[in-house]
Structures are given as C-alpha cells and as structure tokens.
Amino acid sequence: MELSIKTIVAIGIGSALFVILGRFGSIPTGIPNTNIETAYALLALMALVYGPAAGLLIGLIGHTLKDAIFYGSPWFSWVIASAVVGLLIGLAAKNIRIGEGEFGKSEIFRFNLFQVIANAAAWFVVAPVLDILIYAEPTDKVFVQGLVAGIANIVTVAVLGTLIAIAYAKTRTKTGSLSKEG
Template sequence: MAKDQSLSIKKVVAIGIGSALFVILGRFGSIPSGIPNTNIETTYAVLALFALLYGPVTGLLIGLIGHTLKDAIFYGSPWFSWVIASAAVGLIVGLFSSRIRIHDGEFGNKEIIRFNLGQIVANALAWFLIAPTFDILIYAEPVNKVYTQGLIAGISNMVTVAILGTLLALAYSKTRTKRGSLKRELN
C-alpha cells in the first residue's frame, strides 16, 4: 500500500474517535450561553486538536460527521447550516496548522500563535458568515436572530479553542520527542 494515502487507517480511526468525542462533548460538555439554541461548546477544542494532528480532511470529516450525529441523536435531525460550519472549522484549522510540527514536539510560542490565528479565522468564517448565511438560505431564519447566534457561537468557540485547544495541544506536544534531541553516544 502507498504510504501517502490521503485517508490512512490512522486517519480513519481518528475520524471515528474524533466524531465520537464531538458527540459526547456536545452532549455533556456544553454550557448554555443564554442565547436560544446556542451553547459554549468544548467540542471545538477537540475538533481543532484533531485537525492540527491529522490535517484538514480529517478535521472536515470530524466536524461533518460528529455534528451530524450529535444533532440527529439529541435533537432528532441535523441542523445542516451549523453542520457545514463545523466542517469548515475542521478544514480551515487543518489548513492553517499544516506547517506546525507538533508530532516532533514543536509547539512553542510561534506555533501557539499560528494555531490560534488559524482557529480564529476558522471560527470567524464559520460562525459569523457560513452558519448565519445558510440559516437564512436553508431555513429562512430571521437575520437578526442568526447573526446574534453566530456572533455568540463564534466568540465562545474562539475562546474555548484558545484555552482548552491550546492546553490540549501543549499537553500532546510534551509527549513527543523533539527532533534532534537524541544524541548518539560514541564509545
């Protein structure tokens, strides 16, 4: 088998685990925001971490599958405008994070800034633009309502990923051996 497969077994497993975590955290890790149908979600910290570790396609699929399953299980049917927004977050964070070498134990200040710039752009596009626009186009929702929900969701996801996502990525990077840190002893 070719080593450069876009969806390796490792990535397929990551998609399954990430999607399951998205569902579980979406149910038990959500904090009501006070705005109807809008919660402070810990799921996006895990989505951002998986996108950082496994790339944009994996991030997109975790956002798509995880959010679809969460909505279907807990609300009866998926709310596709927000499902698309979650998929976009995974894709964009994965694209921004492609040059971060976290697997080599590299996650210092420069990488933290790059990761957080990527997640801020991803969440801004997803929640300030994609979700509200599709809410209007697909569901004919009121403009003021959906842009308010998008604003709250976007800001809370940015903060959640900045705190929890960065801490998760730092913890992961500490488990990795830094490139070039091992020296060969000569006898």
C-alpha cells in the same frame, strides 16, 4: 484523497468524542440553541494532528451525529460550519509541527491566529448565511447566534484547545532531540 488507517481511526474516535462532548461538555449561553462547546477544542487538536481531511470529517460527522441523536435531526448550516472549522484549522496544521513536539510561543500564536480566522469564517459568515439560505431563518436572529457561537468557540479553543495542544506536544519526541551514541 487517500486516508491512512490511522487517520480513519482518528476520524471515528474524534467524531465519537465530538458527540460526547457536545452532550456533556456543553454550557448554555442564554441565546436559543447556542452553547459554549468544548467539542471545538478537541476538533482543533484533531485537525492540527491529523490534517484538513480529518478536521473536516470530524466536524461534519461529529456534529451531524450529535444533532441527530440529541435533537432528532441535523441542523446542516451549523454542521457545515463545524466542518469548515476543522478544515481551516487542519490546513493551518502544515505550518505547525505539533506532531514533532513543537508547540512553543510561536506555534501557539499561529494556532490561535488560524483558529480565530476559522471560527470567525464559520460562525460569523457560513452558519448565518446558510441558516438564511437553507432554513429561511430571520437575519437578525442568525447573526446574533453566529456571533455568540463564534466568540464562545474562539475563547474555548484559545484556552482549552491551547492547553490540550501543549499537553499533546509534550508527549511527542522533539525533532533532533535524539542522538546516535557511537
């Protein structure tokens, strides 16, 4: 896997923004250690624009740094879940041409279908199962946390992620919109 300089820079910036949003764009849910995180809207956009490797690495690096800085050490089951979200949304990016200025109703529907699948896989399955396997956490606790985190992330990406993706697409030149004057 070879990454372009542009993608490497995007990974660095995306990871830093994930940390900042994880600190200042986080709303407690009332469930211990489970917040509504605006960082996942950014992760979704970066994965759409830069692809699966960038999505995976932004989720992995950003979440690791956020946990290390604000909690003292990373909680790897959730770090891996964040990486899974970025990877899966990035894989879906091949079917969504946001970089070409295309993000209409069809793309919005597909983006949200993919992000729901990605968040559900990560938070309803990966995070709770790894919490049990890595940390021997109580089953009922981790599945409640995963359910709340998953629903929160699905809604956050559906609303905020869709809005920033629409705004981003409007900054791109649509394919075939320029013509050669003769």
